[in-house]
Amino acid sequence: MCRDYLRPVLLIFASIAVGVVGWSGYMLLLPVALGFPVLWSIAQTRSVAALVSAGYFLAASRGLPQGVAAFYSSDIWPGLLLWLCASSSFVTVHTVFWTINARTRPLRYFLAVVVMSIPPFGITGWAHPVTAAGVLFPGWGWWGLGLMTTGLAGLVTRIWPAVAIALTGFWLWSAATWTDPKIPDGWRGVDLELGVSLGREAGLQRQRDMIATVRGAATDSARFVALPESALGFWTPTVERVWTGALRDGAATVIAGAALLDAGGYDNVLVAIDRKGGRILYRERMPVPGSMWQPWRSWFGESGGTRADFFTNPVVAVGASRAAPLICYEQLIVWPVLQSMLHDPDFVVAVGNGWWTKGTSIVAIQRAATTAWAKLFAKPLVIAFNT
Missing domain, CATH: 3.60.110.10 (Carbon-nitrogen hydrolase)
Known part of the structure; x- marks a missing residue:
């Protein structure tokens, strides 16, 4: 019985850690966000997938309650309410598209990626893992975005360890050779x-x-x-x-x-x-x-x-x-x-x-x-x- 509860609890805490570290504001840590699709895919029930999604998004957007309180010169409660409301679209999309079927899971996650990228759900599409494409594939343009999207779909398959190793290799190479974007002339x-x-x-x-x-x-x-x-x-x-x-x-x-x-x-x-x-x-x-x-x-x-x-x-x-x-x-x-x-x-x-x-x-x-x-x-x- 303890093991039945331990796995979901570990997945939720791991998703929170991924949200905190990946969206810490340090650009070269953005690829940590790629841990989310892995955790989402290995959730064994839809309810656990929803909790994993909520943990990731709420951790990634953790500055919102304090920021809203400062913006409106109010206490923390309006910010907390907005924080929870903003997370609802992300959690809803990833809960609806989650499936136990390993064959259809990559397609369903790809659809979740697209839906969270464009309106109406994309209006609150913060903390999108695809943002890490610029760290893994700098200068690759649309090809890099395509590879990133393919990699995200691969992270929800049974061969996710191999995909993760390949993406980590790109990450380390990019970090070793990284230079910031130039300022436009003039x-x-x-x-x-x-x-x-x-x-x-x-x-x-x-x-x-x-x-x-x-x-x-x-x-x-x-x-x-x-x-x-x-x-x-x-x-x-x-x-x-x-x-x-x-x-x-x-x-x-x-x-x-x-x-x-x-x-x-x-x-x-x-x-x-x-x-x-x-x-x-x-x-x-x-x-x-x-x-x-x-x-x-x-x-x-x-x-x-x-x-x-x-x-x-x-x-x-x-x-x-x-x-x-x-x-x-x-x-x-x-x-x-x-x-x-x-x-x-x-x-x-x-x-x-x-x-x-x-x-x-x-x-x-x-x-x-x-x-x-x-x-x-x-x-x-x-x-x-x-x-």
């Missing part, structure tokens, strides 16, 4: 440490401080400067005039986060500003569900919240190049980056405003995931975060 990303005030303090002095930061970063070799999400606050004609005037005597182009407000809600955007003026460069495809994207408001005739542009503007033109923009939450899920890569951009621009994640590994995980995707497709990467 670009510089600026990290800020302005905390909660970024995007909320919108006075003229804050804009002047930002302008001074850009002038310090812009040089002859760096004509494009990226600022974090929400760096400009609300994008208005007045803000545009202030920045255009400040850039009139230089050749720099600023790419910065802002909010574009109207009667129905707002868009989380990136704007491009130079001496000729400013323009909306990019509208976020997938804002944070719950805190930003609140589609249920429209069901009750209410306005507000951030709009989700889902599959629009996967790449944008910046100068003579094409960039794949990723704002904050988009760096944690799969489909925005893959949609952008279908258009073969020249580089990736990743920005975020992570002040609310203090004391968690969320920003480190965002950086690690974005770096892994950039390495997989051999794309230069520019990052700008506020903490």
Whole structure:
């Protein structure tokens, strides 16, 4: 009887360990997440598979309760509720697709991988093991993604030890030869440490401080400067005039986060500003569900919240190049980056405003995931975060 309980308990604890280590924010540890499909496949009942899935996902997203509490300046309970709700899609998908039939298990797990990569379930498709493709197969592009997907399916078969050994070999070789993605020529990303005030303090002095930061970063070799999400606050004609005037005597182009407000809600955007003026460069495809994207408001005739542009503007033109923009939450899920890569951009621009994640590994995980995707497709990467 004890043995009947011991195996499931060990699988659950192992899945928690895999989630904690794989999603610790250390990029070269991302392949540890590949332990999840193995544990899922050797669960002997559907209920144990559900618990294994829950243990992995909750451990991987463990920073969410504390982050939500900080974001709303509340106690831990709203964060815990959101944490559990967010896990429901991952657990449901992996519970439904689990099977005791070893012959059909690879196909069913492949379907779970696909379902968790695209909307609607992919909206909360964090901690996806396929993200490790960039660590195991840097520079392999779509071939590497295909090999990663094949490897994931192989990890749920009876020959999973051989597959695991092969993937470990790729992992060790990659770790031994690893180099970070290059920064695009002529670009510089600026990290800020302005905390909660970024995007909320919108006075003229804050804009002047930002302008001074850009002038310090812009040089002859760096004509494009990226600022974090929400760096400009609300994008208005007045803000545009202030920045255009400040850039009139230089050749720099600023790419910065802002909010574009109207009667129905707002868009989380990136704007491009130079001496000729400013323009909306990019509208976020997938804002944070719950805190930003609140589609249920429209069901009750209410306005507000951030709009989700889902599959629009996967790449944008910046100068003579094409960039794949990723704002904050988009760096944690799969489909925005893959949609952008279908258009073969020249580089990736990743920005975020992570002040609310203090004391968690969320920003480190965002950086690690974005770096892994950039390495997989051999794309230069520019990052700008506020903490």
